[in-house]
Amino acid sequence: MTPAQRPWPRTxxxxxxxxxxxxxxxxxxxxxxxxxxxxxxGKASTQRATTNPVDNPDLPVMYETAKKExxxxxxxxxxxxDKTSGRLALPTVYAPPCVPVHTGPNGGATAPGVTADTINxxxxxxxxxxxxxALQANTDPPEAQWATAQDFAAEFNHLFQMSGRKVKLIRFxxxxxxxxxxTARADAIKVADDLHAFASIGGPAQTAAxxxxxxxxxxxxxxxxLSVGDADFQRDAPHMWGTLATPDQLLESVFDYVVQRLYxxxxxxxxxxxxxxxxxxxxxxxxxQDPPVPSATALRDKLNKQYAKAGIRQGVNETYLLDLxxxxxxxxxxxxxxxxxxxxxxxxxxxxxxxxxLTKAATAQHYFPEWIVTxxxxxxxxxxxxxYDQEQWAHAFGVSSLAVPVPQHQSTAWRLYTWYYGHDPxxxxxxxxxxxxxFQLFTGxxxxxxxxxxxxxxxxxxxxxxxxxxxTNPRISYGNHGLFPAPDYVGVDDTTEIxxxxxxxxxxxxxxxxxxxxxxxxxxxxxxxxxIPKRPSDxxxxxxxxxxYDDPTKLPASDRIPDVPPWxxxxxxxx
Numbered sequence: 001m002t003p004a005q006r007p008w009p010r011t012x013x014x015x016x017x018x019x020x021x022x023x024x025x026x027x028x029x030x031x032x033x034x035x036x037x038x039x040x041x042g043k044a045s046t047q048r049a050t051t052n053p054v055d056n057p058d059l060p061v062m063y064e065t066a067k068k069e070x071x072x073x074x075x076x077x078x079x080x081x082d083k084t085s086g087r088l089a090l091p092t093v094y095a096p097p098c099v100p101v102h103t104g105p106n107g108g109a110t111a112p113g114v115t116a117d118t119i120n121x122x123x124x125x126x127x128x129x130x131x132x133x134a135l136q137a138n139t140d141p142p143e144a145q146w147a148t149a150q151d152f153a154a155e156f157n158h159l160f161q162m163s164g165r166k167v168k169l170i171r172f173x174x175x176x177x178x179x180x181x182x183t184a185r186a187d188a189i190k191v192a193d194d195l196h197a198f199a200s201i202g203g204p205a206q207t208a209a210x211x212x213x214x215x216x217x218x219x220x221x222x223x224x225x226l227s228v229g230d231a232d233f234q235r236d237a238p239h240m241w242g243t244l245a246t247p248d249q250l251l252e253s254v255f256d257y258v259v260q261r262l263y264x265x266x267x268x269x270x271x272x273x274x275x276x277x278x279x280x281x282x283x284x285x286x287x288x289q290d291p292p293v294p295s296a297t298a299l300r301d302k303l304n305k306q307y308a309k310a311g312i313r314q315g316v317n318e319t320y321l322l323d324l325x326x327x328x329x330x331x332x333x334x335x336x337x338x339x340x341x342x343x344x345x346x347x348x349x350x351x352x353x354x355x356x357x358l359t360k361a362a363t364a365q366h367y368f369p370e371w372i373v374t375x376x377x378x379x380x381x382x383x384x385x386x387x388y389d390q391e392q393w394a395h396a397f398g399v400s401s402l403a404v405p406v407p408q409h410q411s412t413a414w415r416l417y418t419w420y421y422g423h424d425p426x427x428x429x430x431x432x433x434x435x436x437x438x439f440q441l442f443t444g445x446x447x448x449x450x451x452x453x454x455x456x457x458x459x460x461x462x463x464x465x466x467x468x469x470x471x472t473n474p475r476i477s478y479g480n481h482g483l484f485p486a487p488d489y490v491g492v493d494d495t496t497e498i499x500x501x502x503x504x505x506x507x508x509x510x511x512x513x514x515x516x517x518x519x520x521x522x523x524x525x526x527x528x529x530x531x532i533p534k535r536p537s538d539x540x541x542x543x544x545x546x547x548x549y550d551d552p553t554k555l556p557a558s559d560r561i562p563d564v565p566p567w568x569x570x571x572x573x574x575x
Contacts, residue, residue: 063097102161106165199222220457243491254398271392397540
């Protein structure tokens with residue numbers, strides 16, 4: 001998800017489903033549902049590793065590089081290039097760097113789905129019988145979503161350097177439910193072999209078979225490997241890309257936060273006054289699968305080793321399966337263990353459904369600890385936090401990779417659309433969901449140059465300069481920037497400190513104005529891994545905290561977008 005984008009108001013259908021439907025609706029809204037990976041990939045040898053993808057000789061020069069070398073005059077630059085910033089003149093902090101205008105032959109069929117004229121990109125749609133599709137269908141009509149996607153593609157075909165090609169969007173309707181490995185693999189084969197796709201945007205929500213099969217055929221999958229760990233992205237590299245931080249990356253920041261701000265200090269934010277006098281004793285509650293997923297097990301083991309190395313004492317380490325029918329009973333058992341072990345501070349690393357039952361069980365057992373929010377799978381969204389027992393969640397705080405919210409018309413997606421077209425999008429509720437992967441796709445193509453392949457796409461995004469980092473614009477980068485142990489195939493790098501204000505009335509991510517909302521400490525200041533300062537937490541300090549930035553004139557200087565006139569040829573400019 002790109003900065004400051006919001007899901008949308010709930011619908012009558014969602015109200016029928018109750019709280020769990022709200023959770024699923026936000027999952028769909030943000031494109032996030034837990035994915036189950038299979039172990040038998042049958043992967044072909046299409047992945048060709050390079051020691052340093054940014055040194056690929058097929059990549060075009062960027063404006064700043066040409067400037068440093070004194071060679072700007074050697075190239076023909078697009079009139080839309082801002083010579084001051086060295087980036088395209090777009091109303092966003094994420095505008096890609098300028099590259100030269102390409103003339104002459106472009107190499108033709110350089111990769112699957114690529115010709116001299118077109119780049120085939122599939123837009124995956126879940127089957128109508130799937131619950132996720134039913135929920136998504138009640139946000140914006142499918143035709144409105146498709147029209148908005150096509151509009152973005154037309155806009156980006158115009159704005160980005162495409163080396164003589166244009167992206168052609170192809171709708172693909174799946175016939176299998178999101179957990180069906182067999183159908184997912186068959187769909188991937190059809191997308192790759194029959195539709196001749198260079199990339200797919202989206203895929204089945206609860207199986208990795210689709211992106212694995214595409215990777216085996218050299219086809220990119222953007223927005224497919226969501227809510228899975230770094231190991232999954234590395235396995236399918238350089239074909240799988242995402243826009244949200246992985247659980248591994250989030251937990252790097254969580255670990256820093258616990259060590260720098262919480263460890264060795266009193267549990268001063270607990271609901272139980274007796275706990276506030278005690279030094280924090282941590283307990284972790286995390287999600288697992290049956291059979292265990294190797295990447296998830298490795299992630300949990302890694303976190304435990306980090307805690308042990310730092311000398312952090314954990315009172316208990318509880319895991320659970322996401323079995324909706326058994327969650328209430330499981331939550332009761334887990335809370336009993338936490339309470340018996342005297343855990344003052346619960347670190348929750350799981351899905352956003354379980355806290356509904358955990359907090360209810362905690363209140364029933366008269367157990368009032370601190371709750372540490374880790375930002376995994378949208379547990380840091382206000383729409384979902386309102387479903388948790390408010391007596392408990394009034395003592396919730398932690399870290400989030402999400403941005404401080406802004407009104408919808410100020411979001412990156414909405415602003416880019418209306419700036420170019422001069423009118424609102426056909427899919428106002430889902431424009432923020434449609435935009436991110438398309439912008440990522442076109443940025444990679446733009447920076448790949450005329451010899452477009454999976455490797456030049458990788459090298460192009462790896463050369464994309466880190467961008468953003470303000471309260472409403474999280475920092476986005478790809479590749480190797482010394483932040484994470486493995487190359488980064490997803491966007492957001494940084495996090496911010498949040499805490500739950502049970503008394504404030506504000507608009508949540510679904511557009512509902514109600515009581516309870518996350519506050520962002522220190523005006524939403526963001527921290528890269530390893531940068532969280534060693535001092536007591538700023539949670540529950542109202543002074544300096546913000547709920548949202550609803551006045552663009554009050555945004556920090558880093559987040560203010562210059563007034564960029566629409567380009568000649570755009571509808572807004574009369575083109």
